[in-house]
Amino acid sequence: MIAPIxxxxxxxxxxxxxxxxxxxxxxxxxxxxxxxxxxxxxKLVAAGRHPLRSVLAAEHRVAxxxxxLAGLAxxxxxxxxxxxxxxxxxxxxxxxxxxxxxxxxxxxxxALLDALPAKALVVALQGIANHDNxxxxxxxxxAFGADAVLVGADCCDPLYRKAIRVSVGxxxxxxxxxxxxxxxxxxxxxGFEVLALTPxxxxxxxELTAAPRQAALFGAExxxxxxxxxxxxxxxxxxxxxxxxxxxxxTTSGIVLNRLAELRGAA
Amino acid sequence: MIAPIxxxxxxxxxxxxxxxxxxxxxxxxxxxxxxxxxxxxxKLVAAGRHPLRSVLAAEHRVAxxxxxLAGLAxxxxxxxxxxxxxxxxxxxxxxxxxxxxxxxxxxxxxALLDALPAKALVVALQGIANHDNxxxxxxxxxAFGADAVLVGADCCDPLYRKAIRVSVGxxxxxxxxxxxxxxxxxxxxxGFEVLALTPxxxxxxxELTAAPRQAALFGAExxxxxxxxxxxxxxxxxxxxxxxxxxxxxTTSGIVLNRLAELRGAA
Numbered sequence: 001m002i003a004p005i006x007x008x009x010x011x012x013x014x015x016x017x018x019x020x021x022x023x024x025x026x027x028x029x030x031x032x033x034x035x036x037x038x039x040x041x042x043k044l045v046a047a048g049r050h051p052l053r054s055v056l057a058a059e060h061r062v063a064x065x066x067x068x069l070a071g072l073a074x075x076x077x078x079x080x081x082x083x084x085x086x087x088x089x090x091x092x093x094x095x096x097x098x099x100x101x102x103x104x105x106x107x108x109x110x111a112l113l114d115a116l117p118a119k120a121l122v123v124a125l126q127g128i129a130n131h132d133n134x135x136x137x138x139x140x141x142x143a144f145g146a147d148a149v150l151v152g153a154d155c156c157d158p159l160y161r162k163a164i165r166v167s168v169g170x171x172x173x174x175x176x177x178x179x180x181x182x183x184x185x186x187x188x189x190x191g192f193e194v195l196a197l198t199p200x201x202x203x204x205x206x207e208l209t210a211a212p213r214q215a216a217l218f219g220a221e222x223x224x225x226x227x228x229x230x231x232x233x234x235x236x237x238x239x240x241x242x243x244x245x246x247x248x249x250x251t252t253s254g255i256v257l258n259r260l261a262e263l264r265g266a267a
Numbered sequence: 268m269i270a271p272i273x274x275x276x277x278x279x280x281x282x283x284x285x286x287x288x289x290x291x292x293x294x295x296x297x298x299x300x301x302x303x304x305x306x307x308x309x310k311l312v313a314a315g316r317h318p319l320r321s322v323l324a325a326e327h328r329v330a331x332x333x334x335x336l337a338g339l340a341x342x343x344x345x346x347x348x349x350x351x352x353x354x355x356x357x358x359x360x361x362x363x364x365x366x367x368x369x370x371x372x373x374x375x376x377x378a379l380l381d382a383l384p385a386k387a388l389v390v391a392l393q394g395i396a397n398h399d400n401x402x403x404x405x406x407x408x409x410a411f412g413a414d415a416v417l418v419g420a421d422c423c424d425p426l427y428r429k430a431i432r433v434s435v436g437x438x439x440x441x442x443x444x445x446x447x448x449x450x451x452x453x454x455x456x457x458g459f460e461v462l463a464l465t466p467x468x469x470x471x472x473x474e475l476t477a478a479p480r481q482a483a484l485f486g487a488e489x490x491x492x493x494x495x496x497x498x499x500x501x502x503x504x505x506x507x508x509x510x511x512x513x514x515x516x517x518t519t520s521g522i523v524l525n526r527l528a529e530l531r532g533a534a
Contacts, residue, residue: 132399136515240412251403251521254518254519
């Protein structure tokens with residue numbers, strides 16, 4: 001990386017991408033996204049999935065950025081500002097002191113699936129509207145080695161700032177694609193057995209067996225997956241104690257993906 | 268329940284417990300807590316663990332309160348206010364429109380454990396400082412039928428407003444006790460096998476076997492459980508894919524409690 005570029009004026013046009021972070025979260029960034037913190041930026045750079053466009057760091061964090069993002073290309077500018085100027089730019093006290101702007105590079109869902117190996121595990125999401133849950137789902141997909149995540153058009157954005165943070169960067173490292181197409185059709189057409197998690201599922205999770213290509217489909221808490229979707233899947237339930245019939249969807253994904261990882265490791 | 272008591276003045280002394288909810292969250296309520304929403308209040312009343320002192324409902328929610336909390340004793344006053352007055356009382360727009368004040372009734376940890384049957388499952392928590400995680404841990408404890416939760420003195424409060432909400436009321440229904448004592452000593456002294464979850468655990472979760480009395484001990488993400496604690500437990504790990512070495516602690520509890528529920532159901 002080249003020498004940091006000092007920024008003394010919060011209105012400097014070179015750091016326009018970082019201005020009013022929360023307001024911009026709401027209106028969108030036209031193909032760009034914000035990544036917060038050095039750990040997340042390291043993952044972004046290491047994964048090389050979405051290009052990093054620039055970094056803004058508080059002065060006391062610049063040395064750490066230089067050390068831990070040493071592989072940064074010279075073309076990626078690193079802007080340095082005092083903590084006060086940085087807070088004024090982003091619009092709130094930014095304790096982490098390191099932000100980056102990334103550029104979305106999402107494959108088409110068909111291309112993503114076509115590139116998967118003969119043995120593969122996919123996480124498919126439908127109607128996930130909460131960024132905490134989205135982040136947790138990606139975190140678990142990464143923890144249990146899912147090859148890709150298929151994100152239905154009715155889901156929130158995995159590259160929303162909070163979703164990236166909750167995913168501990170997994171949203172930047174795990175291949176994913178958004179699609180308007182029917183998830184089950186896309187997957188079944190490529191030889192995936194689609195497991196749909198639902199409290200009324202016909203099979204217990206403990207009875208599940210491995211298949212070379214498996215996809216685990218999760219819907220929103222509350223409404224869950226539509227009947228028309230469930231009818232085309234192998235439905236699976238997690239038995240629960242009396243009175244409770246639903247787990248948090250991210251927790252559900254952790255339980256299911258852990259089981260699938262065990263099965264696939266043993267198969 | 269008796270007829271609702273109309274409240275027209277946000278400064279009415281009868282609803283002092285509901286005033287400035289967020290400010291009061293921070294300073295504490297001296298033995299009382301706030302429960303939000305009808306679903307959570309129903310669980311509070313049905314469980315009968317912590318007494319309900321009063322209810323405050325927006326006018327358009329009073330009929331639902333009367334119907335679904337029909338078993339309320341006459342001594343529990345139900346206050347009714349317009350949405351505007353209710354918002355003024357609590358200090359923010361309260362869309363759920365139903366709040367209750369409960370009174371803490373927590374047993375001593377020793378008494379709680381001594382009352383458990385010969386076959387029992389306990390969740391033990393150390394250093395859990397995040398209310399989202401606390402709520403998620405209780406939600407999972409309830410979903411998988413844990414008999415009790417033991418909360419270390421270094422944990423945040425399960426009856427904090429947000430923790431109750433995230434637990435979907437499980438913090439009000441699952442027996443729990445806070446203790447200054449050593450958790451492992453308390454449990455081991457009563458014949459519990461203490462399983463400590465840690466990325467470096469010697470046994471894989473998939474290899475675990477059942478025992479009549481088991482406790483699953485969870486520590487904070489990041490620091491995890493201290494070595495001095497781990498040394499006195501059966502340590503268990505959840506294998507993960509390369510690059511990831513930690514799951515969210517609530518998700519971890521879901522994975523572990525699901526497995527223990529399977530083992531105990533089959534035993």
